[in-house]
Amino acid sequence: MSNDEPKSPPRRDFLGIAVGGSATVFAVAAGYPVARFIEPRTRPPSGPTVVGKVLEFPPGTVKSVMVDERPVLVVRAADGQFRAFSALCSHLQCVVGYAPERNQIECPCHRGVYSMDGQNIGGPPPRPLEELQVSVNEGAIIVSSVG
Amino acid sequence: MNAEQPRKRVREGWLSDRLGWGGISTALAKHRAPRRGFVFYLGGITLFLLLVQVLSGVLLVLYYKPDSTNAHASVERIVGEIPYGDLIRGVHVWASDFFVACLVAHLFTIVIRRSYKPPHELTWLSGLVSLVIGIGMAFTGAILPWSQKAYAQARVGSEIAHNIPLIGGWMHRLLRGGQEVTSNTLSNAYGFHVAVLPATVTLLVGLHLFFLSRKPAPVPVSEQVVDEEPGAQGEADAAKAPAAPVDDDDTIPLYPDFLYRQAVAWVGVLVAVLTLAIFADRPLGEAADPRLSSTGAQPPWYFLPFHQIIRSSPRELLGIDGAKFIVGATCFLGALVVALPFLDRKGSKLMAWAGWIVLFVLFLLATSALS
Incomplete structure (x- = not known):
């Protein structure tokens, strides 16, 4: 193998970054609806x-x-x-x-x-x-x- | 060949082979634990009390009804009609009190022994969060009988949470399940008590034990040199210092010696919990009526010092609402406690004294709250 060949990141590193990034994106994306779900809605006063x-x-x-x-x-x-x-x-x-x-x-x-x-x-x-x-x-x- | 031999063969052969027990016991035996000192058993006792609560709680769930109309009646039925219901509830309630007591005692022994110092930061943090969750479990559990006292605790507890800086409003709505203390509050407390908090504390205790296994408990304080001023050389020495006791006279193998002694402590605690559950009644009180004044609604013993401070506080402190100021100051002190391993990297003796003084002041406040 020639030394002039450009070095690419190892496949394992790429997979690690891809999995970690996907997990982070998923956690953030799932966090918002979960937070909204458990946040109770404010009920307006029923009146006199x-x-x-x-x-x-x-x-x-x-x-x-x-x-x-x-x-x-x-x-x-x-x-x-x-x-x-x-x-x-x-x-x-x-x-x-x-x-x-x-x-x-x-x-x-x-x-x-x-x-x-x-x-x-x-x-x-x-x-x-x-x-x-x-x-x-x-x-x-x-x-x-x-x- | 006697009858014991086949059993022994199963224990040491078939089952041991499938569990790989030989490897586990050898690995456990390599870990050393301090030979003397009751404080080293507090963590294990706390874990045992958590298990007792989970088991008794699972039984109580079979009969408990988590809505404001039926909750109190269902607990009355558990203690009055269901066979051994009063015993199961008594065990659950007393184990909860012992659990919080052991958590607090565990915290103070760690501070007084200065065991929080590096490299034990992660063990410290996971333990502290477990303490907060443990107190949350006790608080939500106290709401479930939906008695007059439980209703007042739900009101005051959620209002105190309202005063927490930044997240207070969200906590308030979450705890109440809306703006007011209603059946939603009870449902939320139930969900947190039986699912969210136990699952979280199980995860945290697992992490706590994992961190402890990686960085075992430090040498007992009497054997350490900790009074020198922190410095580059001191920190380097600290890094080189052994993480676990090394003198065989002062230590015993984790398995079987320490764990067997731990099991004896568990039996003792179980006997104490059972005795109190049988002979010391924990009255349920009247069903909640939101129209009635919160007379006699004293908080649980672990909130008594805070209750006394709140009760004695002026309306305003430094131009801030008194209750808001006290809750804010408590949060600030809590943040300092969380940061202790990072602020006091050498584990100075001053902190040990501070631990004793804080413990004494809390005791004085609690006793004055009862008067």
Whole structure:
């Protein structure tokens, strides 16, 4: 064999590069649909939800209801006005509850405290509770998930 | 000819011939393991506990129903109606606790013994990822009973994941199966718990053992000279240093001596798990009602130190949301731990002390979280 003959890469090297390259391309190509498949789709809010009748909420009542798969506190003040707050703590989303003995809303997980108008007044919660829209129509209480 | 002889012939002849056992046992006997020290058995015990969880988990899967309407009732049925169901669940739950405890103890012994230093980087990394996956298995498993406590853990756990820099939003949606904690969250936790995470951890443990076989555990720390300043000569010496114990007085063959001792440790752990499964009840709690306040929802013991930090944190730290800051800082510390073999190439004694101090602080935080 003459020394002047151009050197070509060995066949094994070429096959190695071809197989490795194909595997990489396939992994990248397969990765995108797999990532999209496991990424859950965001569902739009279902809209206003009827959570009960006015008669079920005498003044001074606090009840927990579900709106769009989220727990919500519906508060009827002594003057008869309705307010609704997301029952998810603004700290780490534990479900908060009404503490009647202290007349405040409390998060048991990390000792967060909110006033009855949803303001964060103690503990680690950085923000007030999210307030939702409430309306009354023909005796039905309607809560909208969009505040 | 007594009855034992044919059996012995099968064991040492037919089966041994087909398995090539002679070659395997000779190869295993060439590997040496430290003679003394319980810490050297922690890795094997962890692997054994993983097997116990897989076997008991396979049995539980036969009766468990992974949807929010039936999950709690199906676990109630397992512990209340199915013969030995409470025992199988008890073994699974206690083995899970022991598994995480052994993983954490294994991590700290590696740090304190400074066994992470080169050339053990790959063993270290595969072990650390296994630790994260192991804790993920425990976390997803805790969600499956869909009790009030499980629901709160799903909420808080996914919200903490939300605060992880860069991938938080994606992790949050993935863990919840959407924006909210719903039946999708339970289905996702089930899929991860019974398929994705066990498969991943099996692969990682295989790699961990492979890396360990290539670069065996280093000489016990008392026999090493590690206090000198790193330098070119020091690194060259380190490269020449034997990768495995060499003094026969301090080592035993991996097979049969070490593996037999390991088997004794496994029996001891199994007895402990069974005893706790029989005598120490793990109450299931009430079924999840998302409307109810998360009262009494304490995290599992291994999250107690983190829980205490989160609970005591101010609303803002350096102008950043308190929870976000703490999760970010934890991720940063985690990255430093991952990079330990690259940052501390000589394995300084300082890191051993840091390991003890961190362990002590975690213990204090956990106990104060319980008060």
